[in-house]
Amino acid sequence: MAFMTLRDIKKSYYLGTEEFPVLKGIDLDFELGEFVSILGESGGGKSTLMNIIGGLDREFDGTVSINGTTLDHKAEQSLDEYRRATIGYIYQSYNLISHLSVLDNVLVSLDMTTLSRSEREERAKQLLTEVGLQDQIEKFPNQLSGGQKQRVAIARALAKDPKIIIADEPTGALDSENTKEVLEILNNIAAQGKLVIAVTHSQIVAEAGTRIVHLADGKIDGDNRIKDAYPLPDKMEEVGSQPLSAVASYGNAFKHFKHSWGRNALIIIGTAIGLFAVLLFGGLGNGVKDYINDQVNSLVNPRSVNVMRYSDDDADPTAQFTNPQYITDNEVNRLSKVKNSGTVEPGIQLSSVKTDGVTSKQVTMSQVQSWTSAITDDSLKAGSKPKAGEIVVDKNTVAKKYSDKNWKSIVGKEVTLNYTGMNDKGVPVVVKEKLKVSGVIESTAGANNLVNYQTTKQALSKAGAVSDANFVSMMVKDRDDVNQVQKDVQALKDNKGERLFTAMTVGSMLGQINTIVDLATYVLSLIAAISLIVSALMIIVTMYMSVSERTKEIGILRALGESKKDIRRLFTSESLMIGLSAAGLAIVLGYGLGALVNSALYKVASFNMVQIHPSNVITVIVLAIIISFLAALLPARRASKLNPIDALSAD
Numbered sequence: 001m002a003f004m005t006l007r008d009i010k011k012s013y014y015l016g017t018e019e020f021p022v023l024k025g026i027d028l029d030f031e032l033g034e035f036v037s038i039l040g041e042s043g044g045g046k047s048t049l050m051n052i053i054g055g056l057d058r059e060f061d062g063t064v065s066i067n068g069t070t071l072d073h074k075a076e077q078s079l080d081e082y083r084r085a086t087i088g089y090i091y092q093s094y095n096l097i098s099h100l101s102v103l104d105n106v107l108v109s110l111d112m113t114t115l116s117r118s119e120r121e122e123r124a125k126q127l128l129t130e131v132g133l134q135d136q137i138e139k140f141p142n143q144l145s146g147g148q149k150q151r152v153a154i155a156r157a158l159a160k161d162p163k164i165i166i167a168d169e170p171t172g173a174l175d176s177e178n179t180k181e182v183l184e185i186l187n188n189i190a191a192q193g194k195l196v197i198a199v200t201h202s203q204i205v206a207e208a209g210t211r212i213v214h215l216a217d218g219k220i221d222g223d224n225r226i227k228d229a230y231p232l233p234d235k236m237e238e239v240g241s242q243p244l245s246a247v248a249s250y251g252n253a254f255k256h257f258k259h260s261w262g263r264n265a266l267i268i269i270g271t272a273i274g275l276f277a278v279l280l281f282g283g284l285g286n287g288v289k290d291y292i293n294d295q296v297n298s299l300v301n302p303r304s305v306n307v308m309r310y311s312d313d314d315a316d317p318t319a320q321f322t323n324p325q326y327i328t329d330n331e332v333n334r335l336s337k338v339k340n341s342g343t344v345e346p347g348i349q350l351s352s353v354k355t356d357g358v359t360s361k362q363v364t365m366s367q368v369q370s371w372t373s374a375i376t377d378d379s380l381k382a383g384s385k386p387k388a389g390e391i392v393v394d395k396n397t398v399a400k401k402y403s404d405k406n407w408k409s410i411v412g413k414e415v416t417l418n419y420t421g422m423n424d425k426g427v428p429v430v431v432k433e434k435l436k437v438s439g440v441i442e443s444t445a446g447a448n449n450l451v452n453y454q455t456t457k458q459a460l461s462k463a464g465a466v467s468d469a470n471f472v473s474m475m476v477k478d479r480d481d482v483n484q485v486q487k488d489v490q491a492l493k494d495n496k497g498e499r500l501f502t503a504m505t506v507g508s509m510l511g512q513i514n515t516i517v518d519l520a521t522y523v524l525s526l527i528a529a530i531s532l533i534v535s536a537l538m539i540i541v542t543m544y545m546s547v548s549e550r551t552k553e554i555g556i557l558r559a560l561g562e563s564k565k566d567i568r569r570l571f572t573s574e575s576l577m578i579g580l581s582a583a584g585l586a587i588v589l590g591y592g593l594g595a596l597v598n599s600a601l602y603k604v605a606s607f608n609m610v611q612i613h614p615s616n617v618i619t620v621i622v623l624a625i626i627i628s629f630l631a632a633l634l635p636a637r638r639a640s641k642l643n644p645i646d647a648l649s650a651d
């Protein structure tokens with residue numbers, strides 16, 4: 001049985017519904033060791049037949065069998081494997097990959113063999129030496145002569161040690177000297193026990209082989225053996241073939257990525273700007289949140305729980321401050337029994353207290369409240385905390401009214417508080433009390449003035465006003481217990497089963513602030529993300545351009561045995577390289593510019609405002625991967641769907 005048999009091969013092209021038969025029933029047998037030339041008039045169907053033999057064409061009738069096994073032309077994967085393992089192509093126009101060196105052009109084919117990395121390189125060099133190109137391996141195709149290019153193509157065709165070499169007009173573009181040498185090489189290949197099939201118009205080529213098949217009008221009209229086939233050598237070299245590995249695929253993608261560095265660098269910069277903005281806004285969000293937390297914690301002790309009477313219209317929690325209700329001594333007692341309650345200090349908070357005496361104009365203190373240990377000493381800007389008969393005044397609303405520049409000089413002065421309270425019958429009573437200013441405080445959450453609890457209580461009761469506490473400050477020992485204490489306090493009920501208290505902690509206040517900062521960060525990041533859509537579009541356009549530019553290369557790779565998946569991966573991995581480089585650049589920019597912003601703002605706020613966390617970095621990397629992968633999907637799909645025959649004939 002012949003090594004390769006073609007039986008009743010028929011092929012037609014269609015223009016609309018009109019059929020143009022090209023091959024009208026071809027029967028041929030080929031043996032290993034033959035060098036067969038296929039001659040025939042132009043347009044006679046020679047290339048069409050070669051595409052069928054070479055496993056590039058799947059749309060035809062008839063059978064192609066190798067060693068008695070019929071190829072399944074409908075199964076794409078088995079055809080990929082057939083091309084990979086059995087076929088080597090040599091073309092008239094060489095079809096080398098222009099951005100790869102001579103060595104890499106041969107290695108592309110060897111990537112689909114079972115040889116190790118070093119064996120592949122060794123074999124590529126050996127084949128290139130055999131065709132006389134040992135000194136040219138670092139060159140690129142455009143630096144070679146026609147004859148040299150054809151030798152690279154021959155080395156590449158032989159690399160996987162295929163049984164069949166298909167040569168389409170192999171000497172068509174060569175001078176007589178090179179033609180002679182190439183024909184010698186082809187004869188040598190046949191002599192090594194391979195089947196060489198050459199399509200040619202040249203009588204010289206035809207006569208150099210062992211057999212001439214003539215094709216006319218879609219049929220064989222001549223089949224002459226001019227020499228015996230070469231005897232098969234005793235020992236035939238075998239190189240195993242395998243699908244392209246992912247690593248080799250990434251390697252090839254990286255070579256093109258490097259080759260198109262100028263264009264890729266621009267896209268990387270464009271994409272990095274969007275990613276950088278996401279990173280910076282994220283870092284700024286973290287910094288601002290930390291800054292606020294730090295500020296609030298420096299004013300109010302995070303272990304403190306501020307308790308007020310619960311009111312039904314709790315929809316507005318600030319109503320608790322503006323319209324406080326009394327908390328009895330009994331209830332203060334209950335609070336001190338809450339587990340882990342720590343110190344429990346009752347306090348009085350008065351609003352709209354007028355002052356006489358310290359400034360020429362009357363000043364209204366929006367809030368006068370008992371000093372409790374919840375207030376940190378850090379918040380004092382001058383002086384000390386209030387002892388009996390003393391008051392700490394707010395810097396901006398009181399001290400600066402006294403003296404804008406020299407506001408600290410208010411410490412030690414006397415001020416008379418003038419407040420209208422209520423007696424227990426609900427009748428207004430005027431409370432007047434002379435206090436000495438012991439310090440100045442700067443409060444962020446509302447202007448606050450602070451008086452010793454006992455002093456307030458005595459002043460109120462002396463004037464006949466109700467002097468019960470209207471808030472309680474609890475100082476929990478361990479910060480971890482704060483949330484539980486808050487919950488326990490809010491769970492306390494009176495004897496009618498009604499809830500008694502609302503408990504506020506720095507944590508719950510900060511929780512609200514943090515939510516707002518988070519929201520602002522997300523909104524800003526979202527705006528930055530819009531620029532990422534632009535980046536994605538840039539990548540899509542570049543990839544489409546790349547597919548158009550590389551159409552021929554896609555055809556070559558498919559002819560070498562790469563599958564659709566390999567082609568897809570070639571483009572998606574290059575896009576991922578662009579994305580990851582952009583992420584890398586964005587991270588460097590983020591940290592670099594973040595450090596600059598920090599050093600500039602540190603003078604003002606004494607705080608690092610940009611704090612890029614690992615989670616921000618991970619987000620940026622994930623975003624980059626998603627964008628570049630999605631952007632590559634369509635172009636990569638288009639590349640993989642290209643018909644290899646059409647791709648090969650691209651200009």
Ligand SMILES: Nc1ncnc2c1ncn2[C@@H]1O[C@H](COP(=O)(O)OP(=O)(O)OP(=O)(O)O)[C@@H](O)[C@H]1O
Pocket residue numbers: 013014022040041042043044045046047048049
């Ligand atoms: N994709 C196609 N669609 C329609 N017709 C096609 C297509 N490819 C080839 N043909 C036609 O099929 C016929 C055979 O083409 P083929 O390329 O096989 O001829 P050939 O013998 O190799 O010619 P040449 O010696 O000029 O290279 C030609 O008439 C050509 O116009």
